[in-house]
Amino acid sequence: MTMNREGRPTAAGEASVSAIDTFTGNRALQQEEALIFEIGRHGTTGVDLDEPEAFTPRLGKLQRRLPLDLPGLSEPEAVRHYVRLSQKNYAIDSGLYPLGSCTMKHNPRLNEKAARLPGFADIHPLQPLSTVPGAVELMAELGRWLIEMTGMTSVALSPKAGAHGELCGMMAIKAAIEARGEPRDIVLVPESAHGTNPATAALLGFKVVTVPARADGTVDPEAVKALLSPQVAAIMLTNPNTCGLFERDVVAIAAAVHAAGAYFYCDGANFNAIVGKAKVGELGVDAMHINLHKTFSTPHGGGGPGAGPVVFSSRLAAFAPLPFVRIEAEGPVLVEDKAELQAGETPFGRMVAFHGQMGMFVRALAYMLSHGGNGLRQASEDAVLNANYVRAGLRDVMTQPSGDRTCMHEVLFDDGFLDGTGVTTLDFAKAMIDEGYHPMTMYFPLVVHGAMLIEPTESESKASLDLFVATLRDLVMKAKAGDVARFREAPRFAPRRRLDETRAARQPKLTYERPAPFEQAAE
Numbered sequence: 212m213t214m215n216r217e218g219r220p221t222a223a224g225e226a227s228v229s230a231i232d233t234f235t236g237n238r239a240l241q242q243e244e245a246l247i248f249e250i251g252r253h254g255t256t257g258v259d260l261d262e263p264e265a266f267t268p269r270l271g272k273l274q275r276r277l278p279l280d281l282p283g284l285s286e287p288e289a290v291r292h293y294v295r296l297s298q299k300n301y302a303i304d305s306g307l308y309p310l311g312s313c314t315m316k317h318n319p320r321l322n323e324k325a326a327r328l329p330g331f332a333d334i335h336p337l338q339p340l341s342t343v344p345g346a347v348e349l350m351a352e353l354g355r356w357l358i359e360m361t362g363m364t365s366v367a368l369s370p371k372a373g374a375h376g377e378l379c380g381m382m383a384i385k386a387a388i389e390a391r392g393e394p395r396d397i398v399l400v401p402e403s404a405h406g407t408n409p410a411t412a413a414l415l416g417f418k419v420v421t422v423p424a425r426a427d428g429t430v431d432p433e434a435v436k437a438l439l440s441p442q443v444a445a446i447m448l449t450n451p452n453t454c455g456l457f458e459r460d461v462v463a464i465a466a467a468v469h470a471a472g473a474y475f476y477c478d479g480a481n482f483n484a485i486v487g488k489a490k491v492g493e494l495g496v497d498a499m500h501i502n503l504h505k506t507f508s509t510p511h512g513g514g515g516p517g518a519g520p521v522v523f524s525s526r527l528a529a530f531a532p533l534p535f536v537r538i539e540a541e542g543p544v545l546v547e548d549k550a551e552l553q554a555g556e557t558p559f560g561r562m563v564a565f566h567g568q569m570g571m572f573v574r575a576l577a578y579m580l581s582h583g584g585n586g587l588r589q590a591s592e593d594a595v596l597n598a599n600y601v602r603a604g605l606r607d608v609m610t611q612p613s614g615d616r617t618c619m620h621e622v623l624f625d626d627g628f629l630d631g632t633g634v635t636t637l638d639f640a641k642a643m644i645d646e647g648y649h650p651m652t653m654y655f656p657l658v659v660h661g662a663m664l665i666e667p668t669e670s671e672s673k674a675s676l677d678l679f680v681a682t683l684r685d686l687v688m689k690a691k692a693g694d695v696a697r698f699r700e701a702p703r704f705a706p707r708r709r710l711d712e713t714r715a716a717r718q719p720k721l722t723y724e725r726p727a728p729f730e731q732a733a734e
Contacts, residue, residue: 240293241706244726248723250292251282257289280725299706301436301649307675311621311652312405312453312665314483314505315512322508322574322583331573336565346569351536351543353576354520357501360365362490367531369567373480374407375576376500376519377447379562381411383498383523384445384474385528386559390530395444395473401430403656405478408447417444427613428454428623432438432463439471449478450494451619453487453656454612455598455664465495474498474526481507483668484595484620487588497524507575518571533561533644547613593669594620597676603668604680608687612659620668634690636661638698641709644681645702 236243268274284292308315334343354366370376381398388395398412401422409419420438425431431644435446446468450458458464465475477491477499483506485491491499503518508667510642522532534547535558545566548551559690581592583689602622606615609628626636640650642662652664667676689697702709 222293226356239299239613241299244292244295245293246723247282247284248280248725251284253278253283255283255285257284257286262451265305266428266446278438280723303670306667307667307671308623308649308666309651309667309679311455311623311666312480312509312655312679314481314620314666315504316483316505316508316668318508318510318574319578319581322577325577326570328573331569334569340547341416344542347536347545349576350519350545350566350572350723351538353572354536356576356579357522359485360490361499361501361522362492363495363496363499364492364525365523365528365531365535367521367523367535367562368518368572369532369534369562369565370500370519370521371563371568372517372519372521373502373505373677374384374411374499375517375562376502376521377411377476377533378414379469379521379526380498380500380523381417381445381447382475382532383521383527383560384476385415386419386530386557387474387527388444393472394442395442397440397443397694399435399438399446399449400451403428403452403658404447404449405453405480408449408478412447420449422446424454425536427616428452428456428656428658429458430460432460432467434466435464438614440465441472442692443468443471443473445474445476445497447476447478449481450491451481453664453668454618454659455620455621455623456613457485467596469495478634480505483589486591488586488591491522492524497526498522498561500653503571503658505509505577508578513673515573516568518568520567520576529555530559532693534566535557539726559691582685588630590669591620594667595729597667597669597671598622598665600673600676601665601680603689604676605683608684609663612662621666622665623659624663625659626663629661629690632690632693633695634698638695638701639663639686639690641701642686642698645704648679648682 236621242341298431301313303317305334330345331349332652334346335529350368354368357366358364367379370379393507396416396418397407397420398417398424399420400409400412403423403424410598416655420443422430422434422438425434429452448458448461448464452458468475474497475495476492477496480489482499482501486498486506491524498521498523500519501507503509503520507516521531533549535554536543537546546556549558552558570624590713598620599622600619601614602618604610605624608628609624612623612625612627626639629636629639642651643650651666652662654662655664656662667679700709
């Protein structure tokens with residue numbers, strides 16, 4: 212006897228829910244829809260546009276010769292299309308998002324309301340500065356908070372994302388080394404680092420030398436000292452690191468790096484674990500990027516607007532890029548041109564055309580002001596508490612590569628508990644989709660085989676964590692009980708079944724190709 216979706220026995224002759232076919236392909240509120248290119252018609256539109264006046268094209272040979280092959284939809288069809296797409300997406304608004312090393316936390320709606328205020332939402336980067344004093348003042352206040360929380364000296368707000376911020380910090384380090392006239396061309400990068408770290412260093416022409424990790428996933432200062440030389444420009448270290456652990460020897464590492472004349476760049480992707488608890492400036496950091504979308508709740512993902520401010524110590528403050536905010540007696544001033552520089556200000560150049568992303572600045576500052584210093588510290592404490600609660604709930608059934616030790620804001624498991632089950636890490640992740648969860652980060656960090664990195668964030672309640680832990684425990688028990696089919700066939704309830712991901716990555720189809728007419732296809 213089988214069990215139905217509600218846990219009741221399925222009577223003889225009663226088809227299971229998963230076996231029922233419908234004429235439309237819909238399953239109640241789960242709506243099926245053909246590709247938009249298949250349902251759209253040329254000439255259909257929900258908007259009436261006037262015919263353009265006569266004009267002379269200026270694109271020359273680049274001018275389009277064929278009409279745009281875009282689907283035409285009526286207004287209701289367009290609305291339904293995007294609503295259906297939204298219902299196929301997993302989001303932080305629909306459930307716990309355990310994606311480790313990405314901090315998918317709740318985005319308070321207060322932030323969104325503030326970002327839509329006139330004077331922030333409708334300003335233009337080409338407006339005269341005299342018309343946007345409030346925006347400049349907000350940037351100055353955001354910078355003040357970031358400097359206070361990190362114990363650093365200055366901040367660059369212009370970088371648009373974490374990797375862009377890394378580039379900014381390393382460009383400042385390169386400028387400082389060139390100003391000293393030293394031939395330093397090596398950057399030390401721990402083997403557990405984010406992949407953007409060695410990529411950023413290589414992009415700037417540095418040679419990357421890997422620093423091995425200890426068995427527990429942390430960096431040994433003696434291993435760093437063994438690699439230091441007059442050719443080393445900097446070390447790029449993530450703290451807390453990508454194994455979810457605080458680098459307990461960070462002060463000793465910083466001291467050794469500085470003694471060798473090099474700089475200490477800190478990857479601040481995991482700042483959410485230590486806000487209000489540790490000031491990186493006091494740990495010896497010279498530059499650190501901060502992901503506003505990870506630590507201060509600005510929207511995350513989808514390739515939308517981002518912000519990755521970089522804070523600098525006094526060793527690098529003079530090299531912060533244009534534009535930057537200078538605090539003067541009359542108030543904050545946005546310095547945009549080299550002609551406006553004062554003595555001691557030697558920016559390496561500029562990263563972007565304008566100041567950065569105002570919408571993200573407003574959202575982040577709204578989050579800071581609504582929480583206050585005590586609230587931000589509590590958020591860090593709750594993030595660490597939640598991660599350790601998950602660790603405690605799963606440590607007897609899942610394996611930890613670094614042993615059963617307290618983690619920071621994310622907990623790392625490996626696939627050791629799946630040995631002999633016939634279930635892979637990917638199978639386990641796909642089964643989580645059927646249970647209504649986005650999988651945790653899989654196969655990262657690369658130093659751990661079959662890594663499963665879970666970050667519940669501070670947003671989740673004890674009840675949601677209890678259900679998540681119970682779900683994973685059930686999956687572990689099913690895997691160990693030999694129910695391999697459940698995992699190999701997953702996901703069964705997603706809009707689409709499991710895809711050939713390897714083929715999709717190697718042979719992607721990025722444009723829609725209309726099928727040939729039947730007569731032509733038959734020839």
